[in-house]
Amino acid sequence: MDRRSFTFSALGAMAAIPLGGRAMAAGYPSRTIEMIVPYSAGGGTDLVARAFADIANETLPKAIGVVNRTGGGGAVGLTGIARARPNGYTIGLGTAEITMLPHMGMASFKATDFTAIAQLNADPSAITVKADAPWQTLEEFVAHAKENPGTVRIGNSGTGAIWHLAAEAFGKDAGATFNHIPFEGAAPAVTSLLGGHIEAVSVSPAEVSNFVAAGELRMLGVMADERVGAFPEVPTFREQGIDLTVGTWRGVLVPNGLPDDALAVLREVAATAGQSEAFKAQLAKMNLNHAYMDADAFQAKIAAQDEFFGELMGELGMAR
Amino acid sequence: MFDFSMLAQGVATLAASPMALLMAVIGVAIGIFIGAMPGLTATMGVAILLPFTFGMDPLPGLLLISGVFFGGVYGGSVTAILLKIPGTPAAAATAMDGYALTEKGQASLALGTATVSSFLGGTGSVLVLIFLAPVLARFALNFSAPESFALAVFGLSIISSISGSSPVKGLIAGMLGLLVATIGLDPMGGFPRFTFGFPDLYEVPFIPVMIGLFAAAEAFKTMEDPARRLGRAAKLGRMVPPWDKLRSVLPTIGRSTGLGVLMGMIPGAGADVAAFVSYNEAKRFSRNPENFGKGELSGVAACESGANACTGGALLTMLTLGIPGDAVTAIMLGALTLQGLQPGPLLFQQHADLVFTLFAGMVFCYVAMLVLGLGLMRIMGNVLKVPPALLTPTILVLCMVGTYALNNSMFDVGVMLVAGVAGYFMQKYGFPASPVVLALIMGPMAEANFRRALSLSNGSLDFLWTRPITVALLALALLTLFLPVLRWLWQMRQGGGGARRSA
Amino acid sequence: MTDTAMEQAVSPGERAGTLAFLGLVAAVAVAAIVLTRGFPPNTLPTDVGPARFPVLYALVLIALCAVSAVQTLRAPGYEGLPPVPGARLRVALAVAAVAAAIALMPWLGFLATAALFLFAMIWLMGRRQLVGNAVYAAAASAAIFLLFSYGLNVPLPGSALLGAG
Numbered sequence: 007m008d009r010r011s012f013t014f015s016a017l018g019a020m021a022a023i024p025l026g027g028r029a030m031a032a033g034y035p036s037r038t039i040e041m042i043v044p045y046s047a048g049g050g051t052d053l054v055a056r057a058f059a060d061i062a063n064e065t066l067p068k069a070i071g072v073v074n075r076t077g078g079g080g081a082v083g084l085t086g087i088a089r090a091r092p093n094g095y096t097i098g099l100g101t102a103e104i105t106m107l108p109h110m111g112m113a114s115f116k117a118t119d120f121t122a123i124a125q126l127n128a129d130p131s132a133i134t135v136k137a138d139a140p141w142q143t144l145e146e147f148v149a150h151a152k153e154n155p156g157t158v159r160i161g162n163s164g165t166g167a168i169w170h171l172a173a174e175a176f177g178k179d180a181g182a183t184f185n186h187i188p189f190e191g192a193a194p195a196v197t198s199l200l201g202g203h204i205e206a207v208s209v210s211p212a213e214v215s216n217f218v219a220a221g222e223l224r225m226l227g228v229m230a231d232e233r234v235g236a237f238p239e240v241p242t243f244r245e246q247g248i249d250l251t252v253g254t255w256r257g258v259l260v261p262n263g264l265p266d267d268a269l270a271v272l273r274e275v276a277a278t279a280g281q282s283e284a285f286k287a288q289l290a291k292m293n294l295n296h297a298y299m300d301a302d303a304f305q306a307k308i309a310a311q312d313e314f315f316g317e318l319m320g321e322l323g324m325a326r
Numbered sequence: 327m328f329d330f331s332m333l334a335q336g337v338a339t340l341a342a343s344p345m346a347l348l349m350a351v352i353g354v355a356i357g358i359f360i361g362a363m364p365g366l367t368a369t370m371g372v373a374i375l376l377p378f379t380f381g382m383d384p385l386p387g388l389l390l391i392s393g394v395f396f397g398g399v400y401g402g403s404v405t406a407i408l409l410k411i412p413g414t415p416a417a418a419a420t421a422m423d424g425y426a427l428t429e430k431g432q433a434s435l436a437l438g439t440a441t442v443s444s445f446l447g448g449t450g451s452v453l454v455l456i457f458l459a460p461v462l463a464r465f466a467l468n469f470s471a472p473e474s475f476a477l478a479v480f481g482l483s484i485i486s487s488i489s490g491s492s493p494v495k496g497l498i499a500g501m502l503g504l505l506v507a508t509i510g511l512d513p514m515g516g517f518p519r520f521t522f523g524f525p526d527l528y529e530v531p532f533i534p535v536m537i538g539l540f541a542a543a544e545a546f547k548t549m550e551d552p553a554r555r556l557g558r559a560a561k562l563g564r565m566v567p568p569w570d571k572l573r574s575v576l577p578t579i580g581r582s583t584g585l586g587v588l589m590g591m592i593p594g595a596g597a598d599v600a601a602f603v604s605y606n607e608a609k610r611f612s613r614n615p616e617n618f619g620k621g622e623l624s625g626v627a628a629c630e631s632g633a634n635a636c637t638g639g640a641l642l643t644m645l646t647l648g649i650p651g652d653a654v655t656a657i658m659l660g661a662l663t664l665q666g667l668q669p670g671p672l673l674f675q676q677h678a679d680l681v682f683t684l685f686a687g688m689v690f691c692y693v694a695m696l697v698l699g700l701g702l703m704r705i706m707g708n709v710l711k712v713p714p715a716l717l718t719p720t721i722l723v724l725c726m727v728g729t730y731a732l733n734n735s736m737f738d739v740g741v742m743l744v745a746g747v748a749g750y751f752m753q754k755y756g757f758p759a760s761p762v763v764l765a766l767i768m769g770p771m772a773e774a775n776f777r778r779a780l781s782l783s784n785g786s787l788d789f790l791w792t793r794p795i796t797v798a799l800l801a802l803a804l805l806t807l808f809l810p811v812l813r814w815l816w817q818m819r820q821g822g823g824g825a826r827r828s829a
Numbered sequence: 830m831t832d833t834a835m836e837q838a839v840s841p842g843e844r845a846g847t848l849a850f851l852g853l854v855a856a857v858a859v860a861a862i863v864l865t866r867g868f869p870p871n872t873l874p875t876d877v878g879p880a881r882f883p884v885l886y887a888l889v890l891i892a893l894c895a896v897s898a899v900q901t902l903r904a905p906g907y908e909g910l911p912p913v914p915g916a917r918l919r920v921a922l923a924v925a926a927v928a929a930a931i932a933l934m935p936w937l938g939f940l941a942t943a944a945l946f947l948f949a950m951i952w953l954m955g956r957r958q959l960v961g962n963a964v965y966a967a968a969a970s971a972a973i974f975l976l977f978s979y980g981l982n983v984p985l986p987g988s989a990l991l992g993a994g
Binding site: 052074202 | 377529671784
């Protein structure tokens with residue numbers, strides 16, 4: 007599918023000599039690697055992929071090319087990664103959705119269909135309210151929600167998306183009933199909060215950082231193990247008595263069954279590029295949280311998350 | 327009080343940076359090209375060029391992207407007018423009267439008017455951005471789900487004014503579009519509707535359907551009689567439209583520019599909505615509304631000035647609030663962030679010098695678009711001289727490639743073909759295609775926002791009559807919907823049984 | 830008024846075709862309603878559920894089809910223009926050619942498929958300069974390929990049969 011060998015095969019077609027097969031004989035990678043991004047160009051996932059590819063290409067003998075395959079809340083592109091020929095020439099930038107979509111019957115793959123290369127970034131969910139709202143702490147917010155069940159509206163980026171599940175898990179753990187409002191992505195949800203049409207949003211700190219800095223919104227807590235670097239004054243949920251960590255992650259994934267030499271090369275490249283200062287700087291510019299994790303830890307995390315979301319969705323009646 | 331010295335300084339800074347000026351021109355050129363190709367949209371162009379701006383200074387980088395944005399919105403009109411291939415959804419509105427003018431042999435008049443209208447609408451909107459940004463900054467926040475729902479209903483009511491001679495057939499086309507628009511994930515519950523197990527159908531394949539309905543259907547029609555050549559062979563005349571023609575459409579351009587800026591500011595509504603709304607209002611205010619759809623120049627002027635005026639409005643909301651109103655400004659938001667400029671309330675205070683230089687650069691982008699557009703018109707017009715035997719097959723290949731390029735998906739190309747066949751038969755039996763496009767734009771917006779509004783109000787329908795903007799928009803929708811229907815009923819009574827074919 | 834009447838007049842072929850089209854649209858609407866019966870009920874207490882809007886649209890569509898069918902039956906007739914010989918066959922072949930191109934592209938790759946498609950279509954359009962057509966087909970495919978692959982960074986399908994998978 008890549009361009010170079012494509013030109014070869016086209017020449018081959020004219021001369022009736024199959025040149026394409028020869029490329030496979032040499033060491034990996036002998037031609038361009040295609041990296042599938044399941045979300046649209048210009049979005050957060052796409053920017054992470056392009057920043058990673060740019061830096062990885064400095065060490066790889068053949069370039070990684072980014073290809074966006076959008077649709078189905080990521081299902082189309084993620085299916086493309088899972089079903090790709092396992093030869094190392096199609097890799098992907100996967101997201102937390104691989105542990106969620108299968109439980110909702112929205113994907114033909116399972117989380118176990120992917121082999122982990124490296125996690126690059128992770129962002130927790132955060133509960134953010136308007137700056138002029140009466141609640142200063144998570145506790146006050148929960149108390150208000152318990153007194154007025156079903157009237158506190160929390161905006162998320164779409165039903166079944168990570169921020170929706172984060173808010174649902176929050177409601178379950180805190181013992182409060184929220185009114186969950188799905189939007190077409192995080193930005194419209196934040197807009198609605200700014201306009202005072204909802205009470206809170208459950209999207210990541212990066213997606214509200216502008217407005218928190220400008221004093222328009224206030225972050226009550228983050229669902230992470232540690233406080234977030236950009237907002238050291240915002241406490242975690244655990245510090246406020248709710249033991250909950252939910253967040254999205256982005257990392258390099260490949261289909262199962264890759265040759266060992268290709269796996270080794272990819273993991274090495276990902277370790278170098280993923281931990282480089284240049285990559286960290288790019289993520290910081292985008293307000294994204296750098297969180298490198300090697301293949302084994304990443305694979306274990308995927309398995310644990312898969313179990314967590316499977317159970318949560320079962321309890322919420324969202325599993326199909 | 328507006329600080330003119332800031333603006334003067336911005337102009338001076340811009341004039342002193344040839345790199346920025348060059349990037350603006352390059353951006354506009356790339357934008358026009360991308361906009362003109364079926365399937366390639368301004369969004370995609372901006373996304374492709376974004377990585378190239380990482381290494382640039384903020385000003386040239388941002389002007390490159392602005393140029394692609396502006397050029398992309400305008401470029402769609404070129405192929406819409408010459409070949410009835412709307413390169414962008416907004417140009418589907420332009421195609422209605424633009425292609426009718428080409429068939430009359432007035433392609434150069436239509437192209438020239440489209441170019442000048444785009445320039446005036448776009449420049450006007452940037453001027454609004456420069457002078458009124460602080461005043462209008464918080465307008466977008468008034469738009470919650472009920473308002474967006476009402477706007478979508480108003481948009482849908484426009485079907486009645488773009489239905490041509492048979493309102494019923496237009497409504498059927500619109501309803502069919504609405505039904506097609508429900509394909510995909512249910513906006514509230516995420517349940518896959520009518521997808522038959524294909525994840526490719528989780529989102530409505532809007533652009534493939536549009537390319538099929540217009541471009542592929544037209545190509546199939548040409549196959550009926552390959553020798554037929556219409557008035558298309560007419561040579562292109564002068565580039566700048568004559569003053570008396572321009573003067574007659576100036577009020578339309580002014581009104582459409584205002585509407586375009588408003589639509590641009592509203593999150594979720596973009597150039598496509600602006601083009602159709604402007605067309606509708608131009609027709610409402612026209613002395614000869616019956617001429618619309620048959621080659622009315624002010625129809626072209628309305629769509630193009632409205633669509634381009636959207637750019638300034640969308641940028642206004644994005645820059646002042648940090649809220650992206652559509653996909654293009656979402657990417658631009660990313661570009662600004664990467665350049666270390668956080669759009670939002672603080673941008674104008676912390677980076678006023680750069681902001682005003684950027685504004686001056688945007689006006690320059692539109693001037694570049696006017697010059698390039700008028701200059702390239704002759705070259706682009708040559709496409710009409712290509713023999714249909716070569717042109718039609720090439721168009722079909724471009725339809726396939728453009729559709730594929732959207733999402734690297736062969737499935738979408740199949741959708742395009744199905745839509746092309748449907749469009750061919752619709753055209754053959756007098757069902758207009760543009761209501762389908764309008765319904766595909768507005769349908770998901772109407773449903774998602776109605777249901778979201780219902781959730782926001784905890785299940786009460788009060789939002790329909792307690793919110794002023796919602797009420798006003800819904801009233802406007804009723805007016806738009808029933809005026810032509812009443813007019814048509816009245817005409818039917820007058821014409822009555824005496825109607826005969828007299829040709 | 831004559832203008833409107835003229836636009837409403839239909840030839841026998843148009844009348845039959847319009848009615849068939851309306852029937853098809855109505856059938857699609859009925860099928861949509863049947864399919865919505867399998868949709869889950871609303872998951873949120875304040876929602877109308879996923880089936881409400883499609884059913885509403887489909888019902889209105891069926892009603893409109895009925896109105897249009899009556900209008901079509903009552904419209905004044907005229908003899909119509911004589912059809913261009915072979916029109917239907919050419920359109921059908923063009924549709925088939927696009928379908929074939931879609932099916933073949935993953936196997937032959939973009940370049941070969943597009944060149945073959947162009948050559949066949951130009952022939953179908955009645956231009957019979959075999960050498961010139963072939964040159965144009967090859968050149969246009971190559972130009973589009975280069976433009977998308979290198980200019981726009983969109984990799985077009987490669988060939989599965991000829992390696993490079």
